[in-house]
Amino acid sequence: MLAEAEMIIEPSPAAYDDILLTTEQVANRYQQEPGTLNNARARGEGLPWVKTATGTIRYKLSDVLASETAGNRGFSWARLTKALEGYKGLTEGESAKLVAYLRTAMKE
Numbered sequence: 525m526l527a528e529a530e531m532i533i534e535p536s537p538a539a540y541d542d543i544l545l546t547t548e549q550v551a552n553r554y555q556q557e558p559g560t561l562n563n564a565r566a567r568g569e570g571l572p573w574v575k576t577a578t579g580t581i582r583y584k585l586s587d588v589l590a591s592e593t594a595g596n597r598g599f600s601w602a603r604l605t606k607a608l609e610g611y612k613g614l615t616e617g618e619s620a621k622l623v624a625y626l627r628t629a630m631k632e
Contacts (some may be wrong), residue, residue, distance in 0.1 A: 543584070543585035543586075544574070544582035544583065544585070545582060545583045545584075545585060546580075546581075546582060546583075547561050547562065547581055547583070549583075550571065550583050550588060565581070567607075568606070568607050569607065571583050571587055571588060571591055572584070572587045573587075601623065601627070604623060604626075605619070605623055
């Protein structure tokens with residue numbers, strides 16, 4: 525039997541929300557430059573993020589893992605729809621048609 529100090533403890537999925545990653549850690553994980561994540565965040569795209577009390581940007585491990593599991597690195601239809609809502613020159617109907625077209629084209 526392993527001594528308590530020798531046991532490997534895996535965090536539970538619920539604990540993943542408590543693990544915050546820096547922009548640099550996520551960029552390294554995806555083999556990207558941190559600026560790529562910063563640019564996506566500025567456009568309202570990419571992974572969900574949180575701002576800490578000190579003003580630093582962090583990514584929840586649970587969001588990173590969920591994105592990887594879905595194979596989208598932060599993309600979601602809800603986020604696309606929200607981004608299109610604020611796009612100037614695109615009506616709500618046109619936005620809905622665009623999302624419907626993309627879903628069909630991507631077989632979703």
